[in-house]
Amino acid sequence: MKKIINDVDNIVPEMISGLVRTNANLVRQIPNTTAVVRNDAKFSEEKQVGIVSGGGSGHEPLHAGFVGDGMLSAAVAGQIFTSPTPDQIYEAIKAVDSGKGVLLIVKNYSGDVMNFDMAKEMAEADDINVKSIIVDDDISVENSEFTQGKRGVAGTVFIEKILGAAAREGKSLDELVELGKAAIANTKTIGISLRAATVPAVGHPGFELKDDEIEFGIGIHNERGYSIEKIAPSKDLAQELSDKILADFSDQDGKFAVLVNGMGSTPLMEQYIFANDVLNHLQEKNIEVDFSKVGNLVTSLDMLGVSLTLMKVDDEWIKWLNEPVETIGW
């Protein structure tokens, strides 16, 4: 394992320190936590619903990179691939509540769901109005009443963008919850990996793939996918992922937003080639794409791969996706 780090046990605090020191105009660290909160001039004057997200580290720029005017109010970073603890989330909730309530955006992992729930209970004891929504866009996992359900992956960033813009516009907590649930229901993602991520404390990739193999349906914590296939040209990968996601929508009418997300070690060059192939394929199928985004947004340490997210959108959502924000990572 070759990584530019110091002490394995100190990775997250050092990373957060680097992030806030190089972006002091945008964010500050909440004392004694690894949570960051908006630090721009507008923030202290503003009265809007606070939006807090968070989760394990290793997905940078998610979530701290999306804190800023028009997106998240605060983000809480846990240990690598490990949910943050409720006390840290609770501090973030307190830091962003302006009396209008706080919305928690939680990715669907049992640890995240439970820790955010506990933090919510702690904040409610302080009479803060807190609601949460659970993002579960990874359609490579079967959903069923009896399981953990689908995971929350790259689509989370579209949800954060739309809700952040809507909150800035003055939407109420209840309106945001409703909007968030609708947005999540219309967001679907599949990821592929060419090489697994190496968790620093483990020291080697989470799973092994042969030189010509690619795994479909992986999660952002090295969760295994649904099949291993021979690596194929970008356009075949684009077609396979697009079709699988489209088939999961009840119909293919209306407008779509597209996110091509790099998993951490994949050059932008390849992400753009893949995005080009996705757009070609969607065009052939007469699918209207009204917003698209490419880049390392929701990564998995040094994983090699990409994910594709399609979101069915209406005009107002497109407007919110397009609105300028002041963040590190959007």
Place this chain on the structure above:
Amino acid sequence: MKKIINDVDNIVPEMISGLVRTNANLVRQIPNTTAVVRNDAKFSEEKQVGIVSGGGSGHEPLHAGFVGDGMLSAAVAGQIFTSPTPDQIYEAIKAVDSGKGVLLIVKNYSGDVMNFDMAKEMAEADDINVKSIIVDDDISVENSEFTQGKRGVAGTVFIEKILGAAAREGKSLDELVELGKAAIANTKTIGISLRAATVPAVGHPGFELKDDEIEFGIGIHNERGYSIEKIAPSKDLAQELSDKILADFSDQDGKFAVLVNGMGSTPLMEQYIFANDVLNHLQEKNIEVDFSKVGNLVTSLDMLGVSLTLMKVDDEWIKWLNEPVETIGW
């Protein structure tokens, strides 16, 4: 080699196509070229000195990702690690000239310098006023009258940012040339690599390093560095690079801007840890840092590593570095 591509010979056009299609509000492709030019509403109305940069591909988001209001007017992409041809650069010059002249920002490689020179001669034949500046910030290479001189690397992005902001403010071509030269003289960079980049047509990393080795002073096209050492903690690397760069400045008074740049496959997490260590070390030395930036800005395909750039700045340069821009990659 595992890459998400189609035909190796078609990488650059497909990449540019993906980039412009997913950023049509910002940039458009100049027909029959792999050059992109601003496409925002403001651009057509504006009368400012046009700023054109470019070079071989494989350094994304440089340069196309820095085209937009307040930064570059156009960017020309060559084949991977190969200078673009003069006719493409010439088309970009024509597309951005509004009568105020055009400034070319060229990284110091013999191919780039010569191809941009030829393009300049072609444009001068059309009575367009064109000047160029040569960025040579890589201090790991010895400079001398008899050699090719220092290479242009990550510091280029600071030069593009400052000149873009100054051009937007209405500075003349001659003023920009002078400003550019002063900025370049105050910009110094060293890069380190943990793993070389794999050029798609070659299929394997450009050089081999052992599992515990790191190379100091590499270039952004797999140019070998000045020494191979055992990998060390981030803070030791930060100290070694900072001190070497600082020693190259005649004095260490005044204000500095810092750029920690990821080489393509290095997670943001490690870049922030390294940035934190650089800031710690500079603080210990009582060096005033007034601007800092972290991220994958000037990459080398899938190289693992980072570069550190220090720039001696005055207040006006800091203002220009801080000004908002509308680009894909800044």
Place this chain on the structure above:
Amino acid sequence: MTINLEQATKWIDLFVDKLEENRSTLNELDTAIGDGDHGTNMDRGAKAIKEALAKKAPADVSELFKTVAFAIIQKVGGASGPLYGTAFLDMSKAAKEETDLAKLISIGNDGIKRRGQSDVNMKTMIDVWQPASEALASGDLTAEKVTEFLNNTKDMVATKGRASYLEEKSKGHLDPGSQSSAYLFESLLTAMEG
């Protein structure tokens, strides 16, 4: 059977020791069907509990459980943090009035089920907590039984927690949270014996 402060303190001390000793066993179990950190997580919790108890000796069982709960909630994270944390927090609240051990454990078990939205047969720690709580109620919990409950998780298919992503492939492995819970109940039995 009721539990007093001395017994409860011994219980927690034994549990904490077992977690520290078996950090790598728990990590290995979690590597097979999870993300390999259950040992690290519980060990972090164990150290936090020790530190908190060293700082201030609790006055009663309720306060002891609260100290344990807060240490776990603040330091463990992941799935096991809120689960063990909720169990001890709920037991702490109940212990203000209640001293019956079986009732307390049953309340802890309910807390886990509520927090985890889960039940028996999902290949989670509940598959140790719930039968253990029932056996305590009928007065016949033994170390052998605890091991039996733990071993029963081996052939289950996980439907909650990370292991559930593996579906059928989660079969054939012990559930790591059930292993740490087995340590909890083994410690409890030893503490109650004398």
Place this chain on the structure above:
Amino acid sequence: MTINLEQATKWIDLFVDKLEENRSTLNELDTAIGDGDHGTNMDRGAKAIKEALAKKAPADVSELFKTVAFAIIQKVGGASGPLYGTAFLDMSKAAKEETDLAKLISIGNDGIKRRGQSDVNMKTMIDVWQPASEALASGDLTAEKVTEFLNNTKDMVATKGRASYLEEKSKGHLDPGSQSSAYLFESLLTAMEG
């Protein structure tokens, strides 16, 4: 010695063939001390020249050189594109009046030096162009001499182009651009012979 359209056409045809045949030789030389693409670059140029000449047969030597120059300038890129491109562009301009071969080559050599800000002994193609141009002027250029000029680059330390980053380590390798230039002059000699 003057050069006519027939001879010049034959020269370029032979050169283009040699570039295509020796693509991998040139890449290998460039791999040792450059970035490994000189063969690919020149081959791209060769194909572009062929295509351009197939489209429209040039009326005179000046037009032929111009076609060659534009094909190279538009398709080669890198360092060799502007260098060969400038040489042929300058020779094309001169060929409107001038027919003396040695003079034309000397003008091409000057173009390379101007474009490359370089001179002899820097381990570049000039180390073939300049002595070849001088030998032509004195009427004694031979294939053996071309090979000798090329081989002389082996022990030079590069001070221009990518190889210069290697400093002393650039010694012991032929310069790739000198090898492609050697093909150019060997082709010229064959074309002029008959």
